[in-house]
Amino acid sequence: xxxxxxxxxxxxxxxxxxRLNDVIHEHLSDKGALMPVLQKAQDIYGYLPIEVQKMIAxxxxxxxxxxxxxxxxxxxxxxxxxxxxxxxxxxGTACYVKGSxxxxxxxxxxxxxxxxxxxxxxxxxxxxxxxxxxCGLAPVLTVNDEVYGKVTVDDIDTILxxxxx
Amino acid sequence: MENVNLKINGxxxxxxxDATILEAARLAGINIPTLCYLKDVNQIGACRMCLxxxxxxxxFAAACVQPVGEGMEVYTNTPALRRSRKNTLELILxxxxxxxxxxxxxGDCELQRLSREYGVDDxxxxxxxxxxxxxxSAAHMIRDNNxxxxxxxxxxxCAAQGIGVIGPNRRGFxxxxxxxxxxxxxxxxxxxxxxxxxxxxxxxLYEKDDTEKVxxxxxxxxxxxxxxTAPAVRAALGESFGMPIGTNVEGKxxxxxxxxxxxxxxxxxxxxxxxxxxxxxxxxxxxxxxxxLPLITSCSPGWVKFCEHYYEDFIDNLSSCKSxxxxxxxxxxxxxxxxxxxxxxxxxxxxxMPCTAKKFExxxxxxxxxxxxxxxxxxxxxxxxxxxxxxxxxxxxxPDEEYDQPLGIATGAGVIFGATGGVxxxxxxxxVETLTGExxxxxxxxxxxxxGTKGIKEATYKVGxxxxxxxxASGLKNxxxxxxxxxxxxxxxHFVEIMACPGGCVNGGGQPxxxxxxxxxTDIRALRAKVLYDEDASLPLRKxxxxxxxxxxxxxxxxxxxxxxxxxxxxxxxVKRGL
Numbered sequence: 001x002x003x004x005x006x007x008x009x010x011x012x013x014x015x016x017x018x019r020l021n022d023v024i025h026e027h028l029s030d031k032g033a034l035m036p037v038l039q040k041a042q043d044i045y046g047y048l049p050i051e052v053q054k055m056i057a058x059x060x061x062x063x064x065x066x067x068x069x070x071x072x073x074x075x076x077x078x079x080x081x082x083x084x085x086x087x088x089x090x091x092g093t094a095c096y097v098k099g100s101x102x103x104x105x106x107x108x109x110x111x112x113x114x115x116x117x118x119x120x121x122x123x124x125x126x127x128x129x130x131x132x133x134x135c136g137l138a139p140v141l142t143v144n145d146e147v148y149g150k151v152t153v154d155d156i157d158t159i160l161x162x163x164x165x
Numbered sequence: 166m167e168n169v170n171l172k173i174n175g176x177x178x179x180x181x182x183d184a185t186i187l188e189a190a191r192l193a194g195i196n197i198p199t200l201c202y203l204k205d206v207n208q209i210g211a212c213r214m215c216l217x218x219x220x221x222x223x224x225f226a227a228a229c230v231q232p233v234g235e236g237m238e239v240y241t242n243t244p245a246l247r248r249s250r251k252n253t254l255e256l257i258l259x260x261x262x263x264x265x266x267x268x269x270x271x272g273d274c275e276l277q278r279l280s281r282e283y284g285v286d287d288x289x290x291x292x293x294x295x296x297x298x299x300x301x302s303a304a305h306m307i308r309d310n311n312x313x314x315x316x317x318x319x320x321x322x323c324a325a326q327g328i329g330v331i332g333p334n335r336r337g338f339x340x341x342x343x344x345x346x347x348x349x350x351x352x353x354x355x356x357x358x359x360x361x362x363x364x365x366x367x368x369x370l371y372e373k374d375d376t377e378k379v380x381x382x383x384x385x386x387x388x389x390x391x392x393x394t395a396p397a398v399r400a401a402l403g404e405s406f407g408m409p410i411g412t413n414v415e416g417k418x419x420x421x422x423x424x425x426x427x428x429x430x431x432x433x434x435x436x437x438x439x440x441x442x443x444x445x446x447x448x449x450x451x452x453x454x455x456x457x458l459p460l461i462t463s464c465s466p467g468w469v470k471f472c473e474h475y476y477e478d479f480i481d482n483l484s485s486c487k488s489x490x491x492x493x494x495x496x497x498x499x500x501x502x503x504x505x506x507x508x509x510x511x512x513x514x515x516x517x518m519p520c521t522a523k524k525f526e527x528x529x530x531x532x533x534x535x536x537x538x539x540x541x542x543x544x545x546x547x548x549x550x551x552x553x554x555x556x557x558x559x560x561x562x563x564p565d566e567e568y569d570q571p572l573g574i575a576t577g578a579g580v581i582f583g584a585t586g587g588v589x590x591x592x593x594x595x596x597v598e599t600l601t602g603e604x605x606x607x608x609x610x611x612x613x614x615x616x617g618t619k620g621i622k623e624a625t626y627k628v629g630x631x632x633x634x635x636x637x638a639s640g641l642k643n644x645x646x647x648x649x650x651x652x653x654x655x656x657x658x659h660f661v662e663i664m665a666c667p668g669g670c671v672n673g674g675g676q677p678x679x680x681x682x683x684x685x686x687t688d689i690r691a692l693r694a695k696v697l698y699d700e701d702a703s704l705p706l707r708k709x710x711x712x713x714x715x716x717x718x719x720x721x722x723x724x725x726x727x728x729x730x731x732x733x734x735x736x737x738x739x740v741k742r743g744l
Contacts, residue, residue, distance in 0.1 A: 004347045050346050063329030064744075065353075068345035072335045079346075 004072075006080050007120055010051045019044050020052065024059035033060055034070055038077060047078045080117045083125035085163045089141045092131035099152070100139035104128060106153045107141075110160070123163070171237035186217055186228035186239055191686060197241050198250060198279055200257075200316050200366055202229035204685040207321030207364075212314070213253050214279065217241045225249065251283045259290035261367075262311035268368040275366035275680050276314060297341060302349035305357045305524040306372050310341050313369040317342070318681075319361035326665070327642035328471075330355045354474040354744050356641070358467035358665045359521030359545075359674015372521050372675060375542045376552050382513045382542070383426040390513045391501075392427040393493045393572075394418060396434055397519040397583030397670035398546045400696035404677040405550030406560040411692035413700060416565025421553045422517075423566060432568045433516070434575030436493035437582040437591070439718070440464065441709035443486045443735050444588075445595040446726035448660055452631070457481045459636075459651065459658040462588050464488045466526035467665025467674075471641050473742040476648050482661075485736040487539075489582065490516050490523055491532050493572070494539030495734045500722045501572060502535065509535035516543045519583065519673035522665065534734040545675030571714045577701030578709040584694035585639035585669035586615035586622060589662040593626065593635070594708045601629050610707055616698070618668045618690045621647055623658075634658045640667035668694065 023040045027033035037056055038048065045052050048071050057064040071077045089095075089104040104126075108114060111124050118125040134140050137149025141159075148159060166181045173186075173193045180189035190197050201212035210227035217228045220238035225246070228239075240246070258280065265271045280287065297310035315333070320342060323331050330353040334343045344353045362370045382388050399415040408414065422430045448460050463469055463484040472479055487495065493516070498509035516523060526532070527540040544552070553560055567573070578594055581587030590612040598605055614624035615635065620643035626633045636658045638647045644663045650656035666672050668690030679689055701707060709715065723731045 002347060053345070063324075063332070064345040065330055065332040069332040069334055073333075074336075 004079055005050050008081055010049050016044050047081045083118045083123050085124050085143050087143050088127045088129040090132050091128045094135040095139040098138040102153050103151055106156055169233055169235040171233050173239045180233050184233050186231045189233045195241055197228045203318045203681045206325050207318045212316055214250055216249055218243055251285055254280050254283055254285045255289040257314050258287045260294055263287055269371045270368035300350050302351035305521040309369050312367050318364040322360040322364040326360055327645045356467045356470040357522035357525040362674050363678050372545050376548050379515050379542050388513045389428050389507045389511055391429045391497050392422050392515045393431045393433045394517045396580045398517050400671055400693040401676045402546050410689055413696045417563040419568055420563040420566040421558050424558055425556055429569045431572035432575050433489050433493055434579030435572050436489040437579035438576055438709035438712045438715050439492050440486055440489045441591050441595050442726045444484050445592050447484055448596055459661045462662045464588055465664045467522035468663045477741045480739050487735055487737045491539045492735050495534035498535035499734055509537055513541045516540050517549045518543055519546050519670045519676045521674040531737045574714045576709055576712050577704040577707035580700045581697050583670040583697050585664050586637045589615045589637050595710050597628050635660045637662045639664045639669050641665055
């Protein structure tokens with residue numbers, strides 16, 4: 001199985017590390033501290049790379065594998081950073097029936113990343129999501145807060161071009 | 166303990182209040198099938214094989230976790246339960262790589278046995294099948310997740326060792342057992358103890374098979390092939406041939422090795438005696454010259470690797486002695502090769518070990534006394550059994566034969582190395598005589614306080630003017646506790662023995678695999694250890710320094726324990742490995 005470490009270099013700051021250590025310290029005596037610490041760590045760093053998970057493992061004195069096991073069990077956690085432009089493709093029922101699966105596949109191919117990952121230049125990240133509440137516009141994708149409806153595979157180049165500043 | 170009364174399949178049973186239904190059923194002579202449950206290792210009620218009907222309950226209960234209750238009525242063998250278990254097996258098999266014909270566990274696989282018992286249709290559910298690449302990165306083992314049933318017994322075994330480098334990753338259909346960030350096992354702080362292998366109910370985990378390598382050496386006319394067998398192998402090899410647990414098969418094993426074609430059949434018990442000479446000397450020197458204490462034994466390569474990863478600050482406490490396996494290879498390729506006029510380059514040393522970490526150990530740095538590797542190939546007890554079967558040797562009908570001389574001569578001190586406390590006891594026999602100058606005889610030879618399968622044992626012995634405080638730990642979780650106590654100043658010892666596997670080498674990761682149905686109800690460690698203590702008691706020589714070959718080795722070659730030459734050949738170094 002391919003290693004799941006991010007190819008984007010870790011750029012944590014001393015301030016972030018201090019905040020994480022404070023969080024760990026705060027939860028040290030709690031039973032089940034791992035979940036809240038992971039949640040707050042993701043708030044601090046935006047994602048949970050190996051460097052952050054190692055700090056949590058050492059701080060809470062639990063094996064790194066246990067931290068990773070929990071981080072990969074819950075979909076709220078991400079091992080990869082989010083891009084400057086976060087693309088979410090709705091794979092909910094209505095959008096899927098209207099062909100959002102093809103849109104997702106095409107984006108994945110064009111950006112050369114899998115679901116949850118970020119491009120090497122940090123520009124785009126790609127996620128699948130479930131229903132943004134705009135089924136009438138299916139299939140739908142969002143880029144940060146911008147919503148695109150009735151998207152087809154042919155629209156993808158035009159959409160991506162808007163963010164190539 | 167208070168008892169409660171219940172009925173299982175209409176049979177009245179009285180069971181301890183804290184027993185599970187599974188344990189109570191056993192008292193009534195009823196076996197409930199299990200897959201994920203393994204006593205002391207994994208109790209999570211996940212696999213759903215042990216489901217039973219409890220009268221009045223709204224659904225089936227998992228017998229491995231459900232406690233008994235007063236007046237409870239339990240049924241273990243109803244048509245609904247048989248259907249449920251069969252269906253569970255068929256669902257497990259829907260993503261299982263059903264390659265039984267070539268599987269190392271075929272014949273002693275728990276999944277295979279239950280599938281046969283329940284008459285499953287192994288093709289009932291077909292659909293998407295995940296494919297996993299083998300992880301063969303580690304020196305000692307392979308993980309094949311295509312045969313994994315996600316029972317988590319390996320995860321429990323790793324956690325019970327206080328290590329935890331494997332666990333369940335991701336969720337749902339993507340769940341699989343692996344390492345953090347999907348790292349290769351070799352890139353983690355795995356210590357190679359192999360406790361996960363002997364916990365696995367299927368063929369998902371197995372040692373790296375070196376039998377063909379050894380057969381090739383045996384068939385090479387230019388090679389002088391020498392074999393050594395560790396103490397604990399004789400206490401368990403018979404299990405692979407249907408003999409009861411706790412049968413000593415030393416004589417038949419020697420006969421089998423000779424018939425396999427080894428030029429000389431020698432005993433690691435000999436080099437265990439040699440280890441004691443060097444280690445007792447090291448201990449006395451450290452005590453007399455203010456050296457680093459406690460001295461900690463270095464025979465168990467799983468423990469040594471654990472120390473190098475997790476307790477780097479204790480590396481200087483480790484004895485610099487090579488392990489008996491490596492000392493054997495070193496002496497075979499120097500002293501013995503010179504004696505018989507064989508070029509060490511043409512000598513091929515094979516070890517048979519109860520251990521998977523020995524496969525890692527023989528590739529370590531600084532283990533090449535004659536300029537070539539001390540040991541060329543390491544087989545587990547299981548691999549030796551497989552070679553004996555492949556060679557068509559009818560093991561149970563073989564005569565009892567004796568080891569070859571000179572490296573097959575050993576004392577009772579050497580044989581007890583295979584059980585927790587054995588190295589300590591052997592070392593004490595020599596250290597006490599050396600320090601006091603008085604001969605130990607009879608009961609004084611038995612240091613019974615350090616015997617037994619308890620995880621941590623402590624004792625104080627008066628040796629001359631000194632109160633020698635010793636401790637023995639087996640199982641790395643116990644080692645953690647002991648080392649944490651020493652580090653924090655809560656405990657203070659002169660001499661500590663640590664073995665990686667719970668119970669010592671007799672319960673090593675390379676020993677014949679006993680299914681959960683046996684392990685849940687039998688103390689295998691104690692039965693196998695008894696073989697070694699019985700052999701020790703029956704031998705005329707029970708102190709390493711009384712071994713005549715050892716005496717000659719020092720008189721004619723090494724000069725004295727701890728000499729410059731002994732250091733060059735018999736001692737080694739350690740490295741900090743980090744986490």
